[in-house]
Amino acid sequence: MKRLHVNLQVRDLEQSVEFYTHLFAAHPTVQREDYAKWLLDDPRVNFSIIGSSDAPGLNHLGIQTDSAEELAQVHARMRNAKGPVSEIADAACCYAQGKKGWAMDPQGISWEGFFTEQDGLSHFGNTAPVALEPVISEQATQKKGCCG
Numbered sequence: 001m002k003r004l005h006v007n008l009q010v011r012d013l014e015q016s017v018e019f020y021t022h023l024f025a026a027h028p029t030v031q032r033e034d035y036a037k038w039l040l041d042d043p044r045v046n047f048s049i050i051g052s053s054d055a056p057g058l059n060h061l062g063i064q065t066d067s068a069e070e071l072a073q074v075h076a077r078m079r080n081a082k083g084p085v086s087e088i089a090d091a092a093c094c095y096a097q098g099k100k101g102w103a104m105d106p107q108g109i110s111w112e113g114f115f116t117e118q119d120g121l122s123h124f125g126n127t128a129p130v131a132l133e134p135v136i137s138e139q140a141t142q143k144k145g146c147c148g
Helices: 013-024 068-080 138-144
Strands: 003-010 030-032 035-041 044-051 057-065 085-093 096-104 110-119
Touching (some): 003 013, 013 035, 044 057, 057 068, 068 085, 068 110
Parallel strands (some): 003 044
Antiparallel strands (some): 085 096, 096 110
16 A cells, blocks of 8 residues: 655754644654654655755655565656656665655645665665756755655
8 A cells, every 4th residue: 555755845844843743743753853754644645744944745645555566666757757767776865764756846845755674864865866867957856866
């Protein structure tokens, strides 16, 4: 089963955690000093926020899968959508490790397809979607490179 993923950049992580905890009636599943994530079943969403001094708002959207096989189907759909696509076999970011891929929609919004294999120790890792260059700048890659 798949889960929608929404990742936002926020200016004040603490205030945002409080807001979304009340909105979702649930505490974050994962919380660090620069990151929080809610894995919700109602609605079925992986909602995460990143504390950032950059402009607040949408960082990226995505589809989280429960298996590598489902992820292969999502990546095939990304390729069929005719946008630039990048796949990363072993991604380490957002305190998780797994597999992911990226597509860019016609408006320039990044979509991540990912399967989390285990918890990780760091926020950022080897997530640069190289195949999307030069569509995504290096600065955007750092912001949109992870957080599933």
